[in-house]
Amino acid sequence: xxxxxxxxxxxxxxxxxxxxxxxxxxxxxxxxxxxxxxxxxxxxxxxxxxxxxxxxxxxxxxxxxxxxxxxxxxxxxxxxxxxxxxxxxxxxxxxxxxxxxxxxxxxxxxxxxxxxxxxxxxxxxxxxxxxxxxxxxxxxxxxxxxxxxxxxxxxxxxxxxxxxxxxxxxxxxxxxxxxxxxxxxxxxxxxxxxxxxxxxxxxxxxxxxxxxxx
Ligand SMILES: C[S@@+](CC[C@H](N)C(=O)[O-])C[C@H]1O[C@@H](n2cnc3c(N)ncnc32)[C@H](O)[C@@H]1O
Numbered sequence: 629x630x631x632x633x634x635x636x637x638x639x640x641x642x643x644x645x646x647x648x649x650x651x652x653x654x655x656x657x658x659x660x661x662x663x664x665x666x667x668x669x670x671x672x673x674x675x676x677x678x679x680x681x682x683x684x685x686x687x688x689x690x691x692x693x694x695x696x697x698x699x700x701x702x703x704x705x706x707x708x709x710x711x712x713x714x715x716x717x718x719x720x721x722x723x724x725x726x727x728x729x730x731x732x733x734x735x736x737x738x739x740x741x742x743x744x745x746x747x748x749x750x751x752x753x754x755x756x757x758x759x760x761x762x763x764x765x766x767x768x769x770x771x772x773x774x775x776x777x778x779x780x781x782x783x784x785x786x787x788x789x790x791x792x793x794x795x796x797x798x799x800x801x802x803x804x805x806x807x808x809x810x811x812x813x814x815x816x817x818x819x820x821x822x823x824x825x826x827x828x829x830x831x832x833x834x835x836x837x838x839x840x841x842x
Contacts, residue, residue: 638669639668639669642669642672643668643669643672644672645668645671645672646698646702646730648698648726648729648730649668649671649695649698649699649726649730651726652693652694652695652698652722652726653665653668653695655693655722656692656693656695656722664692665692665693665695665696666695666696666699666765666791666833666836667832667833667834669832669833670696670791670832670833670836671695671696671698671699672699673830673832673836674696674699674700674703674763674789674836675699675700675702675703676703677787677789677838678700678703678704678760678761678787679703681760681761681785681787682705683703683704683708683760683761683787684704684705684707684708684709684760685708685709685710685758685759685760686700686704686709686710686711686759686760686761686762686763687710687711687712687713687747687750687759687761687762687763687778687781688700688710688711688712688713688762688763688765689713689743689747689762689763689764689765689766689770689774690713690714690743690763690764690765690766690767690791691712691713691714691719691720691723691738692714692716692719692720692723693719693720693722693723693726694720694722694723694724694725694726694727695726696763696765696791697710697712697723697727697736698726698727698730698732700763701727701730701732701735701736702730702732704732704735708735709735709736709737710735710736710737711737711739711746711750712736712737712738712739713739713741713743713746713747713766714738714739714740714743714766715740715741715742715743716740717740720738720740723738724738743766743770743774744770744773744774744777747774747777747778747781748777750777750781751777751780751781755781756780756781757780757781757782757783757784758781758783759778759781759782759783759786760782760783760786760787761782761786761787761788761789762774762777762778762781762782762786762787762788762789763789763790763791764778764788764789764790764791765790765791765792768792768795768807768808768811768812768815769807769808769811771790771811771812771815772811772814772815772818775788775790775815775818775819775839779824779825779841782841783841784841784842785840785841786840786841787838787839787840787841788825788837788838788839788840788841789836789837789838789839790815790836790837790839791833791834791835791836792812792834792835793812793815793816793829793834793835793836793837794829794831794834794835795808795809795812795834795835796834798812799812799813799816816829816837819837819839822839823842824841824842825839825840825841825842826839826840826842827839827840
């Protein structure tokens with residue numbers, strides 16, 4: 629979206645990563661598929677919006693090495709809770725180490741297993757309408773199902789956030805009919821026509837959709 633010089637400027641001019649966040653991002657980028665985490669300016673925007681909402685209780689779908697959850701957890705007040713969903717026990721060990729280093733481990737509960745089952749269990753346990761926000765950043769084919777569960781779990785005025793909704797520009801490539809690209813196109817179309825929400829697709833990072841439940 630930005631050329632690299634302007635992106636460097638944007639980060640220098642605005643991003644306030646903690647040392648733990650910066651370490652977590654650099655180590656992950658160097659060792660693994662580092663482009664799986666949100667960009668720092670996205671993390672900071674999510675954190676700011678959650679603070680504006682005075683959010684206390686939320687869900688993250690797709691934890692990976694913990695970078696976005698560090699931003700989220702630091703925006704929660706004492707006593708706030710993040711239910712962090714992932715299937716990967718190995719990579720989330722790094723997330724748990726980062727949470728401890730950042731002093732936010734007490735605000736985060738890691739729930740290992742397919743996120744859809746975790747969300748359905750929350751609904752079955754009477755948690756519908758009890759959450760302030762849900763952040764969706766896992767398998768793209770699951771986005772619409774996660775969104776429907778998220779709509780049930782947040783209260784009116786609650787926020788659903790989804791990452792990768794511009795999918796590196798592949799959404800407008802007529803030659804790209806891959807499953808993930810089509811899933812993102814379907815997700816964007818689904819939300820655009822959904823009168824249950826107010827909506828903005830923010831062109832930051834890989835595209836960040838904010839949907840407020842009416
Ligand atoms: C893009 S990464 C998340 C990045 C993280 N939100 C960040 O910005 O630091 C996607 C994560 O979703 C997890 N995932 C994939 N399919 C899943 C599923 N069905 N249920 C729960 N987690 C899943 C993967 O294991 C991976 O860690």
